[in-house]
Amino acid sequence: MGTEKMSQIATQKVSYARAGIQMGLFFGLLMTIIFSFQAGRWDGGILPGIIAGTIFGTVMVWFAKRQASKMSLKRPDFGDEKIVLEGPANHFAGAEGVGGYLFLTDSKLFFLSHRFNIQNHELSIPLDEIQSVEASKTLGMVNNGLMIRRTPDLSERFVVFEHERWRDAILSAKANRTS
Incomplete structure (x- = not known):
């Protein structure tokens, strides 16, 4: 295995860990608030919130x-x-965040959903159709959003690891492509 590929795998493992920690902290904080209200004391939800956040972050990384390993086979x-770049992603199709895998080739952006979705689909966006790309925050808080504008009225939203790298x-x- 080449040095470049090994470096890419190491970077991907770090981004999985970082994303798991971020998701776990966000979910844990939310659950701490909910459990505290249920307990009727501000400190009543701290331990359950930490446990819920840790479990959620670990499960999401797993x-x-x-x-990712399944998609490398398919x-x-x-x-x-x-x-050019590939990785797990969610594509927003209406209100549903459809889970799957995103590929960037030298001529298009291609999303392939996995089978555990209500709205299974493929989406292919030629690079020539992309007017702008923005790294954004999901729910206004988590730095993992990617907004692809195709026309002033048509855009596609994704959730990815390392959204600035994707942008x-x-x-x-x-x-x-244009040069």
Whole structure:
């Protein structure tokens, strides 16, 4: 295995851990507040909140890693296109955050949902159709959102690990395509 691939795997493991900690802290804080109200004391929800956050963060990291390994086995055939970046993602289809895997090739952004969704689908966005890319916050709090504008009235929202890395990679692939 090449040094570049090993470095990419190490970076991905760090981003999984960081995302798990962020999700666990957010969920744990929310559960602490809920459990405190249920207990009728501000300190009544601290321990249950910490436990719930730890379990939630761990389960979400396990699930994301499991989906990533499954998708590496079921990778779509992109023909001559080169894969620039790939990773687990959620695509918002209406109100549902559809779980799956996102691929950036040298000519398109491609989302493939996994089978555990109500709205299973594929989405292919040619880089030429992308007008803008923004790293954003999901629910206004978590730094993992990615907004892709196709037209002034049509945009696609994703949740990804390392949203700024995705934004930069998409913009770079788009710039390389036009040059």
